Amino acid sequence: MERIHGTRYRLGIEKIYILVILIPISLFSTSLEKTGVVHLDCSPLRGTYGEGHITLVDSLSRKVVLVDVDKKQVVLTLEDFLYPVWALFHANKIYVTDLFTGEFLEFDLLGRKRRSIYLGNDPSVFVYSKGKFYISLFSNGTLIALDERNFRIVERYRIGIPSSYFYIRDDEIIYMCYWRKRNDPAVIRIKGRQMKKIYLDLERPLRYIEGATGEYFLDYKNGKLVKLVRGEVVWNVNLPDLSYSLSFFGKDLAVSSLVEPVVSVVDRNGKVKKLKVPHPVLDLKEMGDHLVAISNSENEVYLLSDRGVIFREKTGKYPLKIFKFGKKEFAILCSDSQELLFYRIK
Numbered sequence: 001m002e003r004i005h006g007t008r009y010r011l012g013i014e015k016i017y018i019l020v021i022l023i024p025i026s027l028f029s030t031s032l033e034k035t036g037v038v039h040l041d042c043s044p045l046r047g048t049y050g051e052g053h054i055t056l057v058d059s060l061s062r063k064v065v066l067v068d069v070d071k072k073q074v075v076l077t078l079e080d081f082l083y084p085v086w087a088l089f090h091a092n093k094i095y096v097t098d099l100f101t102g103e104f105l106e107f108d109l110l111g112r113k114r115r116s117i118y119l120g121n122d123p124s125v126f127v128y129s130k131g132k133f134y135i136s137l138f139s140n141g142t143l144i145a146l147d148e149r150n151f152r153i154v155e156r157y158r159i160g161i162p163s164s165y166f167y168i169r170d171d172e173i174i175y176m177c178y179w180r181k182r183n184d185p186a187v188i189r190i191k192g193r194q195m196k197k198i199y200l201d202l203e204r205p206l207r208y209i210e211g212a213t214g215e216y217f218l219d220y221k222n223g224k225l226v227k228l229v230r231g232e233v234v235w236n237v238n239l240p241d242l243s244y245s246l247s248f249f250g251k252d253l254a255v256s257s258l259v260e261p262v263v264s265v266v267d268r269n270g271k272v273k274k275l276k277v278p279h280p281v282l283d284l285k286e287m288g289d290h291l292v293a294i295s296n297s298e299n300e301v302y303l304l305s306d307r308g309v310i311f312r313e314k315t316g317k318y319p320l321k322i323f324k325f326g327k328k329e330f331a332i333l334c335s336d337s338q339e340l341l342f343y344r345i346k
Contacts, residue, residue, distance in 0.1 A: 030290070030312040032303055035329075036072035040065055043335045046086065050128075050325040053089040053330060054340065057096075064096055066341060069325050072317035072342055076111055084123045094141040097123040098133065102189060104135060104146065108159065108243035115151050129168040138162050140159045143175060143190070159192055176205040176217075187217060200226055200233070207246040213268045216253060218246050248286045250306075254310060256293060263277065263293065263304065275308045282320065287345055288327045294319040301332060303345065 042063045044056035054067040063094075064087045066076040067081045076203035082100035083200040090093075093114070094107045102120040103162045107113055121137035128134075132154065133146040145155035157173075161184055165176040173190035180186060185197035186205045194294075214229040223239035240257035246255045256265045263275045263284065277293060279300065284293040291304040296318055316334030328345040 019288050029302065030305070031346060032292075032301065032313065032343045034346045035344055038067055038074060038334075038340040038342070040074065040338045040340060041077075042219060043338055044333060045320065045335055046112055047321055047323065047333055048086070048088050049325060050089050051091075052325070054323050054333075055087040055089045055094060056333065056340075059085060059099075064094065066094060067340055069331070078107055083288055086126055088126065088128060090128050095128075095133065097125070097126060098320050099124060099138075106151070117146070117151055117153075119153075125164040125166075127166075127168055133166060134166070134173065136164055136166065136169050138164065141179075143173070155335075156324060157195060159188055159195070161188075165206055165208075169210060174208050176208060178204055178220075180205070198231075201236070202226065204316070206244070209248070210247055210305075211248070211253070211268070212251075216246070218243055218255065220244060223255075223257065225253070227268075227270065237266060237270050238270055239264045239266075239272070244282060245284045247284050247291065249291055252291070254284055254291055256262060256284050256287070258282065263291065265306070275304060275306075277302055277304070277309055278312060283322050285322045285324045285330065287324065287330060290345060292322055292324075292330060292343075292345075294322060294332060296320060299334075301343070 018154050042058040042061045044058045047056040052069050056065045062081045064078040064084055068075045083101045085097050087096045096105045099122050102118055103116050104119055104123055106115040121138040124136045124138040126133050126135040131148045135144050141160045143157045144153050147154045161177040161180050163176055163178040165178050168175040175188040176187055177184055186200040186202040187198040189196040202219040204221040207218035209216050214227045217226045223241050223243040225234055225239055226236040227234050239255050240260035243255050244257035244258050245256040253266045258280050261277050261280050265273045279295040279298045281293040282296045284291050293302045299315050299317055300312055301315050302309045315332055316337035316339045318336035319332050319334045321333045330343055332341045
């Protein structure tokens with residue numbers, strides 16, 4: 001059990017409870033309409049969206065659930081894992097990493113295991129890009145690339161800093177050195193066989209996003225947001241601590257905090273405008289001209305314009321993640337109430 005809880009903490013998947021104070025808001029004409037509910041029969045803590053499907057993982061009940069977004073129903077449940085960590089739907093197949101068996105597995109839509117490969121070293125988060133699966137081997141800080149066609153490892157990057165956070169940008173990998181030590185780089189850029197170390201004043205580098213005028217790196221612990229242009233720092237701003245979610249908001253960026261009831265809107269020059277929200281926000285997504293945000297402490301969803309919150313309502317218990325699949329349509333995973341709620345902006 002110590003290994004389970006220790007690994008869950010380091011992967012950043014433990015629940016977070018926050019005491020907050022209610023702030024009254026005004027309501028405007030634009031609102032949210034609930035369009036469906038999917039009952040899951042498990043309590044997922046993680047999930048991904050791709051190709052019209054949401055794939056959810058409940059590590060403790062050892063289940064992976066596949067939801068068809070158009071049908072708004074569960075179309076497949078996979079079981080018999082030891083500790084599934086991450087899953088993804090791609091090309092009518094489901095791919096899963098099992099932390100305890102050390103395997104990466106492929107299943108068809110009938111639930112049959114088609115292929116598997118032993119990786120060891122706690123395989124965790126992975127992404128798909130251009131015929132390859134990029135998989136984090138968490139325990140030894142290695143990132144590998146697995147060829148989709150022959151299911152063999154074709155690239156291996158021994159970084160030595162454990163992390164579940166990395167991003168694929170064209171032919172480059174942006175690896176966030178989340179569990180870095182004092183003298184370690186904050187970010188490593190991987191291109192071909194070359195790894196370039198980037199030293200930034202970030203304690204727990206978590207998020208990365210590329211904009212029209214530069215690249216942005218967000219620190220979770222101290223809330224620092226750094227902008228780079230052609231590899232050089234042009235500005236940094238200090239936002240509230242525990243800055244967890246990062247999204248575009250028009251030409252600006254929006255950043256949420258797990259401890260302060262604000263969404264920080266930052267323009268390309270580093271100017272910050274703070275939008276008050278009733279409670280701290282765990283996840284947020286840009287939806288057309290609006291932002292959608294969720295508070296896991298108070299079981300609420302908020303719709304924001306550039307003026308602030310214009311609509312709010314209760315969700316299921318413990319909303320964890322927003323899945324966006326259109327300019328006005330999205331779903332919210334509510335782990336404790338074991339449901340997936342579908343909404344649209346009206």
